[in-house]
Structure formats: structure tokens, C-alpha cells
Amino acid sequence: MTDPGVALVLVSHSAQLAAGVAELALQMAPGVAIHAVGGLPDGSLGTDFAAVDAALRAGAQALRGAVVLTDLGSAVLTVEAALELADDDVRARVHLADAPLVEGAVAAAVVAHGGGTASEVLDAAEHAGSTFADRAGRTLAVRGWDSAADEEDAVSTVAREVMVRNPMGLHARPAAILARMVARLDAAVRIQGVNAASVLELMKLGVLGGATVRVEADGPAAAEAVTAVVEAIEGGFGEV
């Protein structure tokens, strides 16, 4: 049983969209408490105040509070209005993220799964949009690892290269597995120069099967981290 930590509340105009985003986030971060609401009681599109209110209250029960993600305008307004009417303790424990629903929910769920605090989960959600938008950052980051990192801290950095074996490469599920593994270890781990604790960073690398990636880590558990990551990649994530 995973520690409930920070819960997520997803509010959409559509019940299907809310459920789908919850499904996606749960695959990346199993066990995280997710309260997904969408649509009106009659099944049509909209945001139902009573359902949103109930989800916010449920989220506030989580050990470390809740982070809320919404889709469009009235979902935001409904959450804000519900919080305005809610008790002080609910309001203090529930944080509305200004974040894209899908990317934000995935990023937030992974950080919540890794034991993040409410403000860390909120931060992950709110930076999820720029992570995807910043395509240019990808080439910069990849170029960065062979020059700067190697020269500056050659003593404590552990690095290895490994070939990705599963055909789909570092897509969502393997990225989530790696990110969760890395989040538990006392080391800063990079794959192709990007933060390996970030599902979104890993996914946007777009690494496919057959590619060779460089894994490097700093910190007390650097060697352990590199070994674990290399083994996971060589294992093909159960997809070979």
C-alpha cells in the first residue's frame, strides 16, 4: 500500500476526459490517490459544483493535502468558487495548479508518488507545460552532457552508456519506471543530459529502441543509481 501522500483532484468538463487522465497518471504513478470528476449528473458536458466540492473535500483528507488540475475556464471557476465556500482547513490543504491538465497531472502524479510535498507536486504540475513546449531545450541538454558535466566533476560522476532494447524505447511507461526508481535514490541522475527523475523530460527525448544513451549520476548513490538504471534499460522494461 502506497503512502497516500499528496492527492490529485482532476476537474474536467467531461467525465471521460477526467477518467482518462486519471488512468494515464495512475499508470505512471500507481497508488497515488486521484479524485477525478467531470461532466454534469445527466452525462452532458459541464462542471458539477456538488461533485467538484465532494472531490475537493476528499482530496483534502490526504496526508499531505491535494493539488487540483482543471481543463477549461468554468472548471477553474467552479473549483475556486467551491474553495471560497469550503471550510478553512479544506482551503488550506487544497492547491489549485495553473497547469495543462494532461501533462500537469502526469508530472504531479509522479512527484506525488515519489513522496513529494504539496508544494513540490504543485510545482511539478505548473512546470509541466513549459517542459513540453521547450523543444529547443532538448538539443541543448543533450549537447551539454559531453562537455560541461564530464570536465567539471569527473571525480564523482559515474557514467555508462547503454543500448535501449525495447522497440518502443523510453515512452511513457518505461520513463515512469525510471523516474520512480531514480526518485528513491540519493543521486542526481541524467539520461542524455536530462533529469532522469522527470517523466516528461525523459519522454521528450524521444529515444527509440536501438539507440545508445548515456546514463550519468552524481551523489552518494551515484554508482548504485547508474547500475540500476542501466539494468532496467537492458532488461527492456518487460517489452522484449
Place this chain on the structure above:
Amino acid sequence: MTLDVEWARRWVALAAQAITEAKDELVELDREIGDGDHGVNLDRGFAAVAAKIEGMDRPATVGEILTTVATTLMSSVGGASGPLYGTAFLRAGKVSGLAELGPDAVVALLEGALEGITSRGRAGVGEKTMVDAWAPAVEAAVRSAGAGDEPAAVLRAAADAAADGARSTIPLVASKGRASYLGERSAGHMDPGARSSAILLDAAARAAA
């Protein structure tokens, strides 16, 4: 005519009736620049409100009624106008904990509503929203109350100003809500939220006449 609990009840009943009558018009306005659900959503919301207020057992203050309107709208409208009008009535209710409203209390009620809409919607004047009806309504109410008018006259002045304000949204380009995605193409149509705001204030004034 005194603006008491019975006035508030009449306001709600007249508002529900007027919104039903204007449903098609609001749907049409919203179809031009929005998603076409404003009339349907509001009609559903005010039908629920009317039933709820009718069944209320001896409310002691105007504020009690307005707060019930607020929570009922929030839970029954479904679109963005639910939390917007909900917050408007909520804030209006907060400052109306009186058995009867004088001219200054009418001004406070309207100011509360405007403040609720602007803070929830983060919209200002001239963005082609409800604010363009409520802001001139408040201004007119302040002027009317300052001139020593009776509460009913203050409301009438506010309602007329809201109607003018709604019409003033026709040439505007929207910068908030779904209509803002249309950019320049949103000009030439009256904002449905401003229109429904004018309808609600007209009902308030008629209930006091």
C-alpha cells in the same frame, strides 16, 4: 415598495420567468461567440433557484435568500456562468444581512455582486463580459442613491444602466472566456453574459416597482 424578504422572493420568481422567456435569445447570442449553452444553463439554474426559494422556510434577511440563490446556481448551472453568478450572489448576500434594504444597502448589494464577478472572472470593464453590465449599474446606483432616490428608483437606474452596458458590448472585442479565442470576430455581437445580467437587474427593479 420596501426592499424586504418578499421583494427578494419576487425578484427570484421574476428572474426565473424572464430567463425562461429569454432562453432562445441567450442561446442565439451565445451561439454567435460562445458555445451556445448560456440560455439553457441559466434557465436550468434559475428553475432550480425558483423552486428552492419558494420552499424556503421564513428567511429572516435578504442576504439569506441571496446566499441560497448563490449556492443553488453554483450547483445547477454547469457552465462558467454558474460560479460567476454564484459568486456575485454570494458576495451580494454577505452584505445584505438585513430585513430591509435602504438606498445605500442596494448600492452595497450591487457592489458586492460586481466585486464577486470581477474577482472570480478576473475581468475588467471593456472586455465584453458581464462586468460591462454590472459596472455601469453600480455607477448609476451610486449616483441615484447619492441624489436621494428611493431604493426602488436606485434599482431602476441600475437596471437601465445595465441594459445600456449590455448594448455597449456589441462593438467590443472579447478578451476573456471562450469568445476571446475569436479575437476580432467577436465584435458585432452582444455579450450573452452582459445581456443576462441586464435581464436579472431588470427583474430586480420590476420586483420593487
